[in-house]
Amino acid sequence: MVKTQGVVHFSLPVTDLERSAKFYSELLGMKIIQKAPRMVFLKCGDDYFILAKDTPVKYESLEKTPVHHAFKVKAEDFEPAVEFLKQNGVKIFHTEDRRDGVFWGRQAYFLDPDGNKLEIHDPQGMGVSVD
Numbered sequence: 001m002v003k004t005q006g007v008v009h010f011s012l013p014v015t016d017l018e019r020s021a022k023f024y025s026e027l028l029g030m031k032i033i034q035k036a037p038r039m040v041f042l043k044c045g046d047d048y049f050i051l052a053k054d055t056p057v058k059y060e061s062l063e064k065t066p067v068h069h070a071f072k073v074k075a076e077d078f079e080p081a082v083e084f085l086k087q088n089g090v091k092i093f094h095t096e097d098r099r100d101g102v103f104w105g106r107q108a109y110f111l112d113p114d115g116n117k118l119e120i121h122d123p124q125g126m127g128v129s130v131d
Contacts, residue, residue: 007047011039012069013054014114020051023113027088028071044071056114063093068109068117075106078122082108085120102127 014020034041040051059065105124
């Protein structure tokens with residue numbers, strides 16, 4: 001068995017690197033750490049992810065697919081973040097304060113410019129024991 005230690009990064013497919021870099025840096029507050037011809041490397045808290053120039057995966061329903069990427073926000077930043085996104089033309093298509101399942105807390109779902117489903121999450125606990 002491979003004993004993984006964590007996640008180094010994940011990648012999202014995007015069609016327009018500049019547009020997506022602007023969305024993730026200016027609206028979601030991530031730091032651009034490097035640009036390459038087909039990738040933009042970003043830092044989010046202590047984590048990293050990559051915008052990769054490619055054709056995004058298409059789903060029957062972008063809003064209903066379970067495939068998404070969640071980003072943590074502080075409890076006091078959740079509501080202002082939702083309002084900021086709305087004021088900047090981002091449609092929030094689902095919010096909830098989950099008290100079942102694995103990840104509990106307030107969640108707001110929206111799409112990036114390429115239709116990647118994203119979530120901001122105010123983590124308030126776990127619904128399972130993780131040891």
